[in-house]
Amino acid sequence: MHEKKERSHELPDLPNAQSGVVMRFAPNPSGPLHLGHARASVLNDYYVKKYGGKFYYRVEDTDPKRVDPSAYEMVSEDLAWLGIGITDVVYQSDRFAIYYEYARELLKLGGAYMCTCDNNEFREKKLKKIACPCREISVEENLKRFDDMLAGKYAEGEITLRVKTDIAHPDPAVRDFAAMRVLTSTPHPRKPEIFVYPLMNFSVAVDDHLLGMTHVIRGKDHIANTRRQEYIYNYFGWKMPYFYHYGRMSIAGLELSTSGMRKGINEGLYTGWDDIHLGTLRALARRGIQPDAVRAATIDIGMGDTDISFSWENLFAQNKAVIDAGADRYFFVPDAVEVEITGAPKTEAHAPVYPNQPERGERVLPFTGRVLLPKSEMEKGGMLRLKDLFNINITGPSSAEYAGDSLADARSQKAAIVQWLPVEMAAPCSLLMPEGILEGFCEPAVREYAGRIVQFERVGFSKIDAVNDGKVIAYFTHR
RNA sequence: GCUGAUAUAGUGUAGUGGCCAAUCAUGCCGGCCUCUCACGCCGGCGACUGGGGUUCGAAUCCCCAUAUCAGCACCA
Secondary structure (H helix, E strand, C coil): CCCCCCCCCCCCCCCCCCCCEEEHHHHHHCCCHHHHHHHHHHHHHHHHHHHHHEEEEEECCHHHHHHCHHHHHHHHHHHHHHHCCEEEEHHHHHHHHHHHHHHHHHHHHCEEEEECCCCCHHHHHHCCCCHHHHHHHCHHHHHHHHHHCCCCCCCCCCCEEEEEECCCCCCHHCEEEEEEEEEECCCCCCCCCEEEEHHHHHHHHHHHHCCCEEEEEEHHHHHHHHHHHHHHHHHCCCCCEEEECCCEECCCCCCCCCHHHHHHHHHCCCCCCCCCCCCCCEEEEHHCHHHHHHHHHHHCCCCCCCCCEHHHHHHHHHHHHHHHHEEEECEECCCCEEEEEECCCCCEEEEECCCCCHHEEEEEEEEEEEEEEEEHCCCCCCEEEEECCCCEEEEEECEECCCCCCHHHHHCCCCEECCCCCCCHHHHHEEEEEEEEEEEEECHHHHHHHHHEEEECCCCCEEEEECCCCEEEEEEEEC
């Protein structure tokens, strides 16, 4: 009756994976992980768990301008929360010497050159399929320029290591792409002495090979990069990993870019990285979304290259399947009005903590004459059934009279069965929803649920975020 | 503009020439259960972007159109 269904399907097999795989999750440490990262990490993690092998968390911090030092720790926390099975951690900022070594090697192979042309001029030539003069300089001159670069003889922007591809390649994106440059304006938070930085395509190709990646699953924004990296593999005679590129994912009404979220935080639009309106994993966690639900929803989406608009419905449905059985039921009365009920006997209500499992116990709510009811229900007038108590007929904005105990009567009159609270047994409670804050009262027992999820009957699942001086702060999860 | 990719119900997904008058999940509607509009159960609704081909036969292959997306950075 309350068994969890297996709701996520299997992903297709990977080629040459039966004896194990080596994969990686390689984000730029610019902020905490969000739903987009969840897809990258979960898909790769799925296959490492399926086939066994290694899973690298590779920190791609080769652009000091894009490093937020606090992100190093946040990403690790987020990966742990998501249950990603990282086996090895690598910082690219520990590997500059390796990149220099392979860059020198590539120059010797004639697979790259040191370009001193103006960037904009190069770009214009490239679009016209015209090679720049630097492309023809000798290996010796290239190596000299390279050594001079490492010796600090070139200022920022004066020199670029370019990989020689095909200057007339039909795709302008792959023509002699940049692989290394000088950058002195921003010191690296971990390596302040460094001023020559590899660009993503170079460091990624070198590391993917050196670390022995067998399969790479990443977004389709990297399709052109894969083609570029292929040149590096070919120059060195390396074997390419299998590459997969999943499509773009958007979520209605959600900012998914780290820079966009940071901007919003700085402008005061959001309270922080875990603001209820954001798609970061920490925001989802705070709202009561479970890592297993994120995983299931992500695997359900799979790695198709179609662009998709991810919908909250699917994530919420997965999450509900995860949390329902563990969520005790309580009353929360939003926008409460105090109602005097006349003619009723002193009695008490016994409500189950979880209807499908009576053994979990019951909540006892005494009735002594005055109760709190949702304003919206009172305004309807007519008969109401106070759940697990008795019926009332509404006689005014804050008054009602006893109308018998019969549940059958309430049913036959189609009276709403509503949540209520004794006035003397009500804890103030703020329910934070994306649309705003719902003020009201809940059962005092909810104060014991900090950090856990309850279901407020007829309202929805809620994560109890904190209890301050007896006041409950809850985050609405979903219905 | 150039290069590449994709197009199945509201959303996500399965389907790689006949077993597809198309799968599963979610959503919505109806019913059952139930002192929650939860959980569970039953039933229903709802899709192959368009047009040409190829073939005995196409959601599946080819071409064109349209739409969407990605890249064309000294970001990742």
